Amino acid sequence: MRRPAKSTPAGRRPAxxxxxxxxxxxxxxxxxxxxxxxxxxxxxxLVGEGGPEAVSVREAARRAGVSPxxxxxxxxxxxxxxxxVAEEAQRxxxxxxxxxxxxxPPGDPLGRFRxxxxxxxxxxxxxxxxxxxxxxxxxxxxxxxxxxxxDNAELISLTARTLAEAxxxxxxxARDLKQVQIAGRALVYGFARMxxxxxxxxxxxxxxxxxxxxxxxxxxxxxxxxxxxAPAAKV
Numbered sequence: 001m002r003r004p005a006k007s008t009p010a011g012r013r014p015a016x017x018x019x020x021x022x023x024x025x026x027x028x029x030x031x032x033x034x035x036x037x038x039x040x041x042x043x044x045x046l047v048g049e050g051g052p053e054a055v056s057v058r059e060a061a062r063r064a065g066v067s068p069x070x071x072x073x074x075x076x077x078x079x080x081x082x083x084x085v086a087e088e089a090q091r092x093x094x095x096x097x098x099x100x101x102x103x104x105p106p107g108d109p110l111g112r113f114r115x116x117x118x119x120x121x122x123x124x125x126x127x128x129x130x131x132x133x134x135x136x137x138x139x140x141x142x143x144x145x146x147x148x149x150x151d152n153a154e155l156i157s158l159t160a161r162t163l164a165e166a167x168x169x170x171x172x173x174a175r176d177l178k179q180v181q182i183a184g185r186a187l188v189y190g191f192a193r194m195x196x197x198x199x200x201x202x203x204x205x206x207x208x209x210x211x212x213x214x215x216x217x218x219x220x221x222x223x224x225x226x227x228x229x230a231p232a233a234k235v
Contacts, residue, residue, distance in 0.1 A: 036084075037075040039063045043085045047129045052138075057081055072099040080132070089130040094151055096123040097158075110172070118157060119164055121214040126232035131192060134151050159184070172226040180225050187221050188227035 042063035046054045057078055061071045075081040104112040124131040134148060157206030163177045174180050194200055195210055205213050 021170065035066065035070065039071050039074060039081070039086050040088050043081055044088060044130070046131065047085060048127075051129050054080070055082060055085065057119055059227050083145050083148075086133050086145060087151075089116060089127070089134050090148045090151045092127070092130070093134065094155070095121050097155065108171075109162050109169055110222060110226060113159070113162045114218055116162065117184060117218040117221075120188045121192055122211065122220070124188075125195050125210060125214065128196040132196065135189065135192075136221075139173065156181075171227055172225055174225050184221060196231075214225060 007175055022140070039060050042060040043055050045063065046056075046059060053076065057071050057075055058068050060081060061068050064071070075084065097116060097119050098124075100115045101112055104115040124135075134152075160177065160179055161179055163172070166172050167175070167177060172180070191214060194203075195214075200213075202205075
């Protein structure tokens with residue numbers, strides 16, 4: 001026997017039946033298409049924010065949004081991660097050099113040498129912590145990094161070829177190209193270190209003036225190695 005339906009109080013509508021609750025979709029595991037690349041990018045950001053000492057595999061994993069153990073499939077140690085960071089920094093440095101040389105004046109090897117030097121300084125000054133990694137042996141083993149060693153050797157070879165072309169074109173007064181190459185490297189490396197270590201203000205160079213000063217010292221060096229044009233004959 002059916003029970004009589006309960007009466008609804010005056011002024012209230014009967015409650016509508018609630019629909020059945022939809023089943024929540026099952027959670028999907030986090031997935032990266034290229035976890036290795038994401039971890040390197042996270043480590044590069046850590047270097048940019050806090051220097052090489054700020055890098056850890058655990059923190060890179062947290063930045064990448066993966067479990068602390070996930071990176072170890074790609075980087076079994078911090079040294080392995082730092083090696084990958086150095087290779088990426090070297091790649092970006094090389095890209096800066098290539099872009100500068102693409103805009104260099106054709107048929108002017110000494111002009112290309114100038115572009116190379118200015119690009120070196122510009123990248124080092126704009127990316128001091130990344131430059132620190134590829135220029136110092138304190139953070140990873142350069143000798144075991146085939147990528148960094150190969151890229152660095154190519155840059156040295158590029159500089160040597162550029163100077164040889166400038167000499168063949170009669171643009172250089174100096175004959176010892178090895179000496180010129182090392183002196184040029186010492187110049188840009190030394191100025192980059194002065195900027196990174198905060199020495200320039202003591203020499204009266206503000207942060208706003210640093211990039212122009214970098215270009216000026218490269219020009220001063222080139223003026224010292226360039227063959228001077230013969231004075232015009234007096235009439």
